[in-house]
Amino acid sequence: MISRIKSCGLLGIDGFMVDVETDISNGMPAFDVVGLPDAAVRESRERVRSAMKNCGLNYPQKRITVNLAPANIKKAGPFYDLPISIGLLVSSGQLALAGIDEYLFLGELSLTGELRPVTGALPMVMCAKEHGINKVILPPANASEAAVVDGVQIYPARSLGEIVAHFMGNQLLEQFTVDIDNLFNLNEEYFVDFSEVKGQESAKRALEVAAAGGHNCLLIGSPGSGKTMLAQRLPSILPRLTFSEALEVTKLYSIAGLLDEDTSLLSTRPFRSPHHTISAVGLSGGGSTPRPGEISLAHNGVLFLDELPEFSKDALEVMRQPLEDGKVTIARVNATLTYPCNTMLVAAMNPCKCGFHGDSTRECTCSESQIRQYLGKISGPLLDRIDLHVEVPAVKYNELSKKSNAEGSKEIRSRVEAARKIQQERFSDYSGIYSNSQMTPAMVERFCSLGEQETAILKSAFDNLGLSARAHNRILKVSRTIADLSGEENITVAHLAEAIQYRSLDRKYW
Numbered sequence: 412m413i414s415r416i417k418s419c420g421l422l423g424i425d426g427f428m429v430d431v432e433t434d435i436s437n438g439m440p441a442f443d444v445v446g447l448p449d450a451a452v453r454e455s456r457e458r459v460r461s462a463m464k465n466c467g468l469n470y471p472q473k474r475i476t477v478n479l480a481p482a483n484i485k486k487a488g489p490f491y492d493l494p495i496s497i498g499l500l501v502s503s504g505q506l507a508l509a510g511i512d513e514y515l516f517l518g519e520l521s522l523t524g525e526l527r528p529v530t531g532a533l534p535m536v537m538c539a540k541e542h543g544i545n546k547v548i549l550p551p552a553n554a555s556e557a558a559v560v561d562g563v564q565i566y567p568a569r570s571l572g573e574i575v576a577h578f579m580g581n582q583l584l585e586q587f588t589v590d591i592d593n594l595f596n597l598n599e600e601y602f603v604d605f606s607e608v609k610g611q612e613s614a615k616r617a618l619e620v621a622a623a624g625g626h627n628c629l630l631i632g633s634p635g636s637g638k639t640m641l642a643q644r645l646p647s648i649l650p651r652l653t654f655s656e657a658l659e660v661t662k663l664y665s666i667a668g669l670l671d672e673d674t675s676l677l678s679t680r681p682f683r684s685p686h687h688t689i690s691a692v693g694l695s696g697g698g699s700t701p702r703p704g705e706i707s708l709a710h711n712g713v714l715f716l717d718e719l720p721e722f723s724k725d726a727l728e729v730m731r732q733p734l735e736d737g738k739v740t741i742a743r744v745n746a747t748l749t750y751p752c753n754t755m756l757v758a759a760m761n762p763c764k765c766g767f768h769g770d771s772t773r774e775c776t777c778s779e780s781q782i783r784q785y786l787g788k789i790s791g792p793l794l795d796r797i798d799l800h801v802e803v804p805a806v807k808y809n810e811l812s813k814k815s816n817a818e819g820s821k822e823i824r825s826r827v828e829a830a831r832k833i834q835q836e837r838f839s840d841y842s843g844i845y846s847n848s849q850m851t852p853a854m855v856e857r858f859c860s861l862g863e864q865e866t867a868i869l870k871s872a873f874d875n876l877g878l879s880a881r882a883h884n885r886i887l888k889v890s891r892t893i894a895d896l897s898g899e900e901n902i903t904v905a906h907l908a909e910a911i912q913y914r915s916l917d918r919k920y921w
């Protein structure tokens with residue numbers, strides 16, 4: 412008899428329903444899997460056979476055909492071991508189909524019949540829910556994330572044997588639940604705080620502006636001046652994650668296999684800090700078994716590229732479009748995948764090769780041409796995505812030795828949230844635009860108009876400081892954010908002057 416068991420696959424960050432159809436017929440013993448399986452799926456045969464035997468179940472010595480429908484999408488990974496074995500048990504009459512067809516099954520099997528965790532359980536359970544399935548059997552290690560999906564009953568099972576016992580009515584599986592509201596509120600905690608950063612008032616102000624308008628920024632300062640320390644604290648002043656943003660972040664980590672067993676929901680903004688030796692694919696995502704890259708793992712949070720000039724040209728190049736679009740698109744043979752990457756980029760660099768150009772305590776040993784060459788590595792397209800250049804001078808010893816009474820992240824964040832609220836209203840008619848950094852040229856014209864005096868100042872800044880054309884709209888966008896932070900409708904001279912300060916690289920070197 413033919414049985415049909417429900418399971419799920421992954422395409423990008425979303426699940427799609429897979430029907431596992433199993434047919435057992437008389438003839439030479441064989442086991443074929445059709446429906447675009449990859450190597451891992453084909454290997455299911457061996458695991459399923461062993462698992463069934465080792466759980467004391469009867470493996471049918473007949474002609475077995477398994478079809479994974481729909482047949483036109485490639486099925487990757489070992490997700491289907493469990494639904495295939497359930498299909499075999501039903502088709503061979505060892506389990507009755509009634510009741511089983513209400514469940515979704517996910518899980519890899521070990522040779523002894525234990526259930527092993529799968530990646531992407533969260534998006535797959537979300538998909539099940541969309542298709543009206545409200546019972547899921549999966550490995551215990553995937554239970555925490557799956558239980559976040561409201562209205563779906565999650566039954567973790569340790570082994571194939573436990574599942575059989577459940578359906579025979581011998582020993583029912585226990586439902587696993589989490590208290591979502593409680594969890595979401597409890598975990599909203601950052602382990603670092605701006606109050607720990609002594610001095611650095613102007614760098615902190617610049618980061619507040621960056622956070623308020625969603626502006627990418629570049630920190631420039633000598634080694635040890637506190638660039639990493641500042642960048643790490645940026646997520647703590649960004650607006651609180653909403654529940655749906657938290658779900659998106661958790662989905663990406665689920666797919667990448669980076670959720671630990673006990674984590675149901677990631678409710679803080681991510682901070683990713685890949686080493687400069689990372690490959691282009693590692694940054695942007697993709698690969699033969701597609702995986703989100705660092706830029707997507709930083710979705711709704713911060714991607715920190717320390718020592719920016721050390722990254723390979725390829726790696727920097729590959730990020731340009733995604734930073735612009737907020738998503739990474741990966742072409743596959745049969746499909747196109749997208750991973751979201753609504754990410755704030757924070758880059759850091761020394762001011763020169765030796766690191767001490769402009770430092771008040773140590774002498775720079777670089778020649779002018781060395782400095783030019785060093786800065787030249789980051790010129791061009793990527794720099795075009797960066798709105799603020801923030802100079803981070805080394806803090807003096809007596810400042811460091813003082814007891815800190817600096818403002819904490821919470822207070823800064825409340826100002827950031829107020830400024831974001833203004834932007835939300837401003838852009839309510841524009842879909843996909845949430846912050847000043849995302850404004851198109853036409854929107855800049857509409858929302859950043861200047862008075863006579865302000866226009867004159869901007870013009871003289873261009874003439875006197877030799878600002879480049881690329882600086883123009885960035886200065887206007889950042890001015891808009893600074894005005895929003897002070898709750899003002901019009902961009903004034905003071906707002907503009909501050910924004911011009913944040914273009915130090917244009918000023919000095921290009």
Ligand SMILES: Nc1ncnc2c1ncn2[C@@H]1O[C@H](COP(=O)(O)OP(=O)(O)O)[C@@H](O)[C@H]1O
Binds near residue numbers: 632634641
């Ligand atoms: N403003 C500061 N307040 C407190 N500690 C600081 C400050 N600046 C630097 N430090 C200390 O110096 C260490 C090195 O700073 P770091 O952020 O790694 O510098 P950078 O990334 O610029 O090389 C930090 O871990 C911190 O302990």
Ligand SMILES: [Mg+2]
Binds near residue numbers: 635638639640717
């Ligand atoms: Mg550092």
Ligand SMILES: [Zn+2]
Binds near residue numbers: 775776
């Ligand atoms: Zn130098």
